[in-house]
Amino acid sequence: MAATDTTPLVALRDIRKSYGDVEVLRGVSFDVHRGEVVCLIGPSGSGKTTLVRCINHLEKIQSGRITVDGELIGYREHKGRIIEDSETRIADRRQKIGMVFQRFNLFPHLTALENITVGPVRVQGRDLKTVTAEALELLARVKLADRASHYPSQLSGGQQQRVAIARALAMKPAVMLFDEPTSALDPETVGEVLEVMKELAQAGTTMIVVTHEMGFARDVANRIVMMDQGAVVEIGSAEQIFTNPQQERTRAFFKAMR
Amino acid sequence: MSGDFNIDTAFFLKYLFNPPAIIWKGLWLTIWISVVAQALGVAIGLLIALCIRSKRAWLRGFGKFYVWVWRGTPLLVQLVLIYTGVAAAGFYKYPDIQIGPFTLTGPLQAALITLSLNEAAYMAEIFRAALSSIDKGQFDAARALGMRPITAMRWIILPQAARMVVPPLGNEFTLMIKGTSLLAILGIRELFGTLQQLNAATFRTFELFIIAAIWYLILTTIMGFVQKRLEAHYGRYDQPTADSKAKPGLRSLFSGQR
Ligand SMILES: Nc1ncnc2c1ncn2[C@@H]1O[C@H](COP(=O)(O)OP(=O)(O)O)[C@@H](O)[C@H]1O
Ligand SMILES: [Mg+2]
Numbered sequence: 001m002a003a004t005d006t007t008p009l010v011a012l013r014d015i016r017k018s019y020g021d022v023e024v025l026r027g028v029s030f031d032v033h034r035g036e037v038v039c040l041i042g043p044s045g046s047g048k049t050t051l052v053r054c055i056n057h058l059e060k061i062q063s064g065r066i067t068v069d070g071e072l073i074g075y076r077e078h079k080g081r082i083i084e085d086s087e088t089r090i091a092d093r094r095q096k097i098g099m100v101f102q103r104f105n106l107f108p109h110l111t112a113l114e115n116i117t118v119g120p121v122r123v124q125g126r127d128l129k130t131v132t133a134e135a136l137e138l139l140a141r142v143k144l145a146d147r148a149s150h151y152p153s154q155l156s157g158g159q160q161q162r163v164a165i166a167r168a169l170a171m172k173p174a175v176m177l178f179d180e181p182t183s184a185l186d187p188e189t190v191g192e193v194l195e196v197m198k199e200l201a202q203a204g205t206t207m208i209v210v211t212h213e214m215g216f217a218r219d220v221a222n223r224i225v226m227m228d229q230g231a232v233v234e235i236g237s238a239e240q241i242f243t244n245p246q247q248e249r250t251r252a253f254f255k256a257m258r
Numbered sequence: 259m260s261g262d263f264n265i266d267t268a269f270f271l272k273y274l275f276n277p278p279a280i281i282w283k284g285l286w287l288t289i290w291i292s293v294v295a296q297a298l299g300v301a302i303g304l305l306i307a308l309c310i311r312s313k314r315a316w317l318r319g320f321g322k323f324y325v326w327v328w329r330g331t332p333l334l335v336q337l338v339l340i341y342t343g344v345a346a347a348g349f350y351k352y353p354d355i356q357i358g359p360f361t362l363t364g365p366l367q368a369a370l371i372t373l374s375l376n377e378a379a380y381m382a383e384i385f386r387a388a389l390s391s392i393d394k395g396q397f398d399a400a401r402a403l404g405m406r407p408i409t410a411m412r413w414i415i416l417p418q419a420a421r422m423v424v425p426p427l428g429n430e431f432t433l434m435i436k437g438t439s440l441l442a443i444l445g446i447r448e449l450f451g452t453l454q455q456l457n458a459a460t461f462r463t464f465e466l467f468i469i470a471a472i473w474y475l476i477l478t479t480i481m482g483f484v485q486k487r488l489e490a491h492y493g494r495y496d497q498p499t500a501d502s503k504a505k506p507g508l509r510s511l512f513s514g515q516r
Contacts, residue, residue, distance in 0.1 A: 093404075094402060095404035105393070107418075118414075123405055168402075
């Protein structure tokens, strides 16, 4: 992290989100700086998935503001008022935000390689040859160099998730979002995905990771955000949250995890 | 059957194996009308399906109304209404249209318009079912890569929908080929109209209609082969593994719907 760079890469300010009458995010604020890994933890239903989906505007928010790299996401200011952005502009903004889903969501009709190249080629209009070379490097980075021409249905869950990570990285995003990337996996393939994520973190990738893998959070996260019932309960360094949680709800959550 | 029922074998064999030029012309007319009307029906049907899935209420209303009207009335009635009604009301007089060496006569124009619009209603329902069976995660993943709606549709959603559309599309095309026989009512000399015309001159009804049946059977059988090839093409990534969540029952849902 550059010491001089104090503007956050991702800034969340008082995010509120409701489904009908139910408010699932109740004023969430925190910052993520360049090169930082922030893990979101908290009980099921606390709004973690909703929050990450709001960051790239897969979900609309009712109030608050989200900026990535200084640019407002999903909305723009027009004569002092905030209005929703056009689909086109929202789509352009999303290129800066990589996302990895719990259920992989690989494109089943494309090979592993094509899953990775489709974004740079079809969205960024880049040259297929260059993109393919980069994609092969990315596949090697997620240790799947020998699976380039496999379709998702021919890959294990852990392999699919690693392709999904490579697919997101191919867009060269400024920040990567992970929504419980290992919770749909067989236990024996969890490790290989966490390993790839750990290497990404070490390479300085800015990451926001929703996870129930406390070992990973402890080892890799710079900061932990503990959420409950749509609000941030506490934020602290991994060290502080795990050894000395300030809030009763955090302690109760850890107890329930064990 | 009565005793005076006789088959003129020589006549039959001559018309079957050495058909006069007008039969070839009729056959050609049947084929190109079917292909053009089906292609237009697919394109318009997709647009109607997208209307039905639209966020805008008036587009949804229009799409549903369209399908309701065109599916709820007989093709024969539609043909006559479009040909006589539109001209009578003075909207459009069906002047001959010259396309290169081809002359598109008024009845042919009315036939193509009616068959396409009618087919679009059925294709819309087929597309709608196929699109709604695609996992929501596919839309999320496409959007998260920064794809605009049209890009996502073209490269991610439609290729997957195509696989589900091909089997019912084959049915539709078979029905289309058979359905063109109704065009005789507008005086169009497609295969059936031509044989009717020959019948009026020769009174060899049974022989001629057997020949008609044989030709329709040949066309629909060729169609069946093409369909198999297409299905294999679109199913190439479909290698069921323990992981893949196949959607059984969808194909059976489509078969024999009309
Ligand atoms: N599409 C939706 N419609 C209505 N309620 C939803 C929807 N998605 C999530 N919720 C609700 O929002 C709350 C937060 O869900 P979620 O963000 O998935 O939590 P987490 O990821 O922390 O388990 C839950 O109460 C859930 O039932
Ligand atoms: Mg969740």
